[in-house]
Amino acid sequence: MIARLSVLLLFALGLRAQIFTLTRDQVMKYTAENPYDRFPDGRPKVPDELLEKVKGLSIEEVWAVLPGKGYRQQFAGPGWRIMHPEKKLVGRAVTLQFMPARPDLQKPSDPKANSSGPRIAQHQRFIDNLQPGDVAVVDLYGKIEGGTIVGDNLATAIWNASKTGLVVDGAIRDAEGIFPIGMPVYYRGVHPTPIDYSSVMVTGVNVPVKIGDATVMPGDIVFGDRGGLYFIPPQFVKEVVDKAEITHIHDEWTKMKLDTGKYKSSDIYPTPHDPALKKEYEEYLKKRLGK
Amino acid sequence: MIARLSVLLLFALGLRAQIFTLTRDQVMKYTAENPYDRFPDGRPKVPDELLEKVKGLSIEEVWAVLPGKGYRQQFAGPGWRIMHPEKKLVGRAVTLQFMPARPDLQKPSDPKANSSGPRIAQHQRFIDNLQPGDVAVVDLYGKIEGGTIVGDNLATAIWNASKTGLVVDGAIRDAEGIFPIGMPVYYRGVHPTPIDYSSVMVTGVNVPVKIGDATVMPGDIVFGDRGGLYFIPPQFVKEVVDKAEITHIHDEWTKMKLDTGKYKSSDIYPTPHDPALKKEYEEYLKKRLGK
Amino acid sequence: MIARLSVLLLFALGLRAQIFTLTRDQVMKYTAENPYDRFPDGRPKVPDELLEKVKGLSIEEVWAVLPGKGYRQQFAGPGWRIMHPEKKLVGRAVTLQFMPARPDLQKPSDPKANSSGPRIAQHQRFIDNLQPGDVAVVDLYGKIEGGTIVGDNLATAIWNASKTGLVVDGAIRDAEGIFPIGMPVYYRGVHPTPIDYSSVMVTGVNVPVKIGDATVMPGDIVFGDRGGLYFIPPQFVKEVVDKAEITHIHDEWTKMKLDTGKYKSSDIYPTPHDPALKKEYEEYLKKRLGK
């Protein structure tokens, strides 16, 4: 779709800056517990190897760690539509925040800024900054009409840049054109309108955003599957992955046993009662962990 | 399913006529801008060739034309369930309007009418009049229980007559039997009850009807895909199709460029800034249009 | 997922008994019209052969019998999510009822009960009692967070024990792990929390339960397809199946005729008007029934 933005509108779009920002120092202060490297803007960079392991998780394994650490609100909650639920969504959050538009907050911040160069809409500039492994996480406060962050062209741009997917607490347009890209998208609705900068305005880039029931920080690990959406602070990713490995083996063994048809669930789940079974499980666990 | 309509009920059904009607002259007056042929009852007949081209559209390409013409309410809005979203729904609207039933509006209009011949329920008579390329568009005001316009038998009849699909702002029954027909259906819910003429009554055939957020006229082009439902007045179909051709080429080129991985989205979208790229696109467009 | 239940909680879970119970005599009194054998606890046992025939039904064929008998509320109503709608869910209901938890109703009923043996959570004990052909029907009053009756391990246990499926007026967790089991599940939502016995408590096993708009009795036949969920009291199963056979033949003939493209729906549906067609249908019916 060719976006039909009036020259006047592009003017405004190209010149204003977001209201809420975090300096590199602020990002580092608020993500002080991040044990990994960072991007130049301070955003935590959970290593690629760990991201690979996150792809093997299920939502429940994230839950198994986070609430116990006092993070009871990192699950995005109900009401999401999922495009391509058969694929997991995993990556590092970059965030974009919108609020209802009002002209006085959309004025140019620098009178000279418009003197040269093309005008780029703010959400497009955000998309152009995506790195491989990033997940665009957009707070459009559930807006559907006029709250459509991408159509098929910009969705293609997101996919090519990030190879991950998209989370928008708002809408998409051109669902028919986005579907064949094969990218997982978590969204609230579909509408034929393009994003409408007279209805919505960008208020922050890479700031904390509210997505459903959760607050997401730039650098959080986004994890989505059929069971919903989770945002994992960097400091917990390793523990989640490690615990999950044991759970995987436990569930593998449990289902293997149940599939024999010889046991009631309570014989072996949550843990086997019979000492012989208990031993069998422990040996199985040791062997599998030893790999 | 054999509909279990009491003799008494069939009696009533067979004899009453709808309350709201449009004469051929009225249809022509209200669709005066239709540039095409008409059916005998005055309903605009957008040509088959154009319908074929409509199948290549996306919802956004319809949006690109209609609001600019002052038609801001032709999109059916949210809350629809789609059976077979992988198929596009395209055809000419024929409309049926229901309201909550009251016996004084269901009385026979002509005392002699019941003297001979079988009694045919009004919605079935409507279905029996469908032509190839027609889409049955039914306003059942969102009613689910007792608001089930078809089960598998009448759905088969619709499919055989129209080879298009069905839009019902109400319910269907026998979803399990309708699914294998393979016909796209836009509906609000499913219920095991057959349509209940003591709860609903036909008030109009081929009159303007409200479907979701839109008013649909007989002869409008129905267009449905994963992105929702649109009703295009005949006078705009050609312009929509023509504009879409350019958009298709534009999007084809844009995605081709994005897929090279060499560009940021803003280099080429909505339009390329670099003069060389601009020229490349214009030549591509010319060549493709020239085909 | 390894459920993380504290020792303290398991203690409570293991010892308390449900509040509402029906003795074998009560079950027999309330299901006095059951014409078939019974399980040891009095629950009606519709024969396997009949269950096989139920698999050929559609929701509408159940509706065709039940309301006429005064059973107008056996359809579970709207708002269900279906995992694996392409498979029919058919089996004998066993029921489990929850209410919001309060500690005074969760106290041990027998001070000696905790002296030995492993503690088994009540819902797990319920699952361990499932027989082949049973369908677990769980009233969790629509609760999502903390109202998750199974994850992938216990779902595997249900599948292995019953080979049918699950109905929960509440939630499941680990949808990603349950999906590959291939079992039809009717549920309200998904949440990463395990079932939370400080929020919900078991109040009855094999008692009447409210599931959506219906009251379900143990021994009712559960029937689910794309059209929704129905609960058939045992005394009507045979009549439903017998009537459906004729409906199947009727619909087969109707669609065959419609597919010829020679008839309007009203020529043959609900019944053919033309005497020759009428005769043709009757002979077809006789022949097919005679098989």
Add this chain to the structure above:
Amino acid sequence: MIARLSVLLLFALGLRAQIFTLTRDQVMKYTAENPYDRFPDGRPKVPDELLEKVKGLSIEEVWAVLPGKGYRQQFAGPGWRIMHPEKKLVGRAVTLQFMPARPDLQKPSDPKANSSGPRIAQHQRFIDNLQPGDVAVVDLYGKIEGGTIVGDNLATAIWNASKTGLVVDGAIRDAEGIFPIGMPVYYRGVHPTPIDYSSVMVTGVNVPVKIGDATVMPGDIVFGDRGGLYFIPPQFVKEVVDKAEITHIHDEWTKMKLDTGKYKSSDIYPTPHDPALKKEYEEYLKKRLGK
């Protein structure tokens, strides 16, 4: 509030005519059971004396008659906001129907029509035709923004013309200015926008309209109290009023007896069992009716 309608818009408003109309003959056909006089346009005119008696009814007394006559859908259902619930709304319905606007249905019907005279918006012309005892019943299909039938000026006009009240399945504006008029209003919401003829269009005046769950005919008696809204066809008004008189006496006696504190409700309600009490009631009834 001064409505700010552009000249262009007024032009359109003033000239187009509604799409759905009923001739005097049609009104008489569809209200053939009306036993009373009629207005010049055919609308039934239930006599003023009867209207006075209707003011003494309660919603339940209307229910006591209508469903038994096959009119099961004359209650407007849930979701209404009531301004001044302490006053009963009673009067004869005049109806106005809106649908989502589209320009081709809003074109002038007569090219000469705009040659002279002031342009009057259609809803205002409707209001100007109200008679004493009329109740404006407006179908704005639940629309809130842009679906505001009156502000304080036109609400004053309604009150002065009808001395009854207003029913709008849509919105009002200027609730603060309407409140002091003291008129009962049944509505769905409040919005500061004036009615927006680029969003909504008049499609019928004095035709059947859907208001909540009911179909309302011009001439129906509107009855509203804290218990909701009912639309009584003229042919049943007398029976409702007559039956209610007995119910009033019955309830008066029942409550009088209950207030003595000497009886359980089942001693006297629904009817007294004790022969002496029965006789007492019958004498009370006779005496009171004799008045």
Add this chain to the structure above:
Amino acid sequence: MIARLSVLLLFALGLRAQIFTLTRDQVMKYTAENPYDRFPDGRPKVPDELLEKVKGLSIEEVWAVLPGKGYRQQFAGPGWRIMHPEKKLVGRAVTLQFMPARPDLQKPSDPKANSSGPRIAQHQRFIDNLQPGDVAVVDLYGKIEGGTIVGDNLATAIWNASKTGLVVDGAIRDAEGIFPIGMPVYYRGVHPTPIDYSSVMVTGVNVPVKIGDATVMPGDIVFGDRGGLYFIPPQFVKEVVDKAEITHIHDEWTKMKLDTGKYKSSDIYPTPHDPALKKEYEEYLKKRLGK
């Protein structure tokens, strides 16, 4: 309103017994922590003097005690309509449970039962058993149409018997007639239908019932004000009342100080920081408690 129950229906009503019951022993077991007397059926009887004090509470003072005891679900939650919110509702719960009706659970339990005496509908018999200070707490699972526990006559009976009020997770009818009684009623909706025993059936009397988000036991203290509905188990009533006394004095003093205009809220709330103020408060508290 005279209830129009057919003889046939009354027959069924009069003879069946509820399915769920608790014996006196069971009631005593499940309310073992009740420190007060009991009614003959075992229901706890919090003393009248204590009930008087409960009338001085606010919802928040109940909250201040219950969750800390592990009773986190005794608040009825959102979505209630309140008639007469200006009056507090306080009393001892008696409970009535309904489920969707099915005829096989409504059959007479004793073939001789119908040989003599008047038939009394089950909900009326329940009302006739109300004692002064009781609050009828009815689980009609949110049903509106056909789920109307009382009209004006039975509401009068409730008021005369209990002098408290009514809680129904369902509907009332004749709101216009109930309003002048002046009794606080917590309910979900209003409908003109009387209670419909072909849609709903009584399943339990004085058993645990689910009301909104809470489980209510017979003998719980019902507490309702503008802030919502709470159900206090008898064992906590005294502690709630005692703590509230201090809170009352604290709030009295806090507001008195704030009203002087000399303090910021943080100077004195939640507790004064200044030693002199602290002392002043403590002396005030002592004096007021000493009264």
Add this chain to the structure above:
Amino acid sequence: MIARLSVLLLFALGLRAQIFTLTRDQVMKYTAENPYDRFPDGRPKVPDELLEKVKGLSIEEVWAVLPGKGYRQQFAGPGWRIMHPEKKLVGRAVTLQFMPARPDLQKPSDPKANSSGPRIAQHQRFIDNLQPGDVAVVDLYGKIEGGTIVGDNLATAIWNASKTGLVVDGAIRDAEGIFPIGMPVYYRGVHPTPIDYSSVMVTGVNVPVKIGDATVMPGDIVFGDRGGLYFIPPQFVKEVVDKAEITHIHDEWTKMKLDTGKYKSSDIYPTPHDPALKKEYEEYLKKRLGK
């Protein structure tokens, strides 16, 4: 109510600072069009005399100016509960923003900060800074349980400090205790829990906040009546007030004329057609303005 905050929690509360802040310069930049004085922190200070005039407005008179200036989203939209709708809410916005809590964003920003002085919860500190004429505008993103900004004590503090009222897109507690203060409150729900800093966290003070459908800036004029809530940027207050004066006179004259019973609404509204009437109105207007 005495808030029961653990020492641990108070520690966190007292030391952390909000994430989003605007410096004085930023406030001035974003409110550059403010024609009036400012508070020391840069917040625009619309003069008291003008505030007095705003009290005479109606919601519609605000609408009459703002959308025409491109401010189409300053109306807070539907779904608000209003305490004391009989009083207008008028004042200067001060804003407070919450998001779902996560511990890493709640850490102390300055390790020395906790060395002395009492700890004050952030929302209380916000309340303590209120000036006469301020309106506390709190974004609690619709949260009810745990999202209760005030009970009766802090509501008293707000009232004493501001003498205006409160807007919270979230909840209040102790509605029973707040009601008698007599202060207008716009809120979403009521819950007995106090505000829960393990569920919600302050993210900004005097930053732009989203309240319903609107973005509110510190210094906006809050205007609430029965018709809803509006937020007027300072630069438009005078124009709104001036236009409203004419509207008041217009409406006064219109209603006076309508009350004579001599005119149809279209004779005089929106403007009189008759030249004599027109002149009469103009003279009336001139005279009234001249006062």
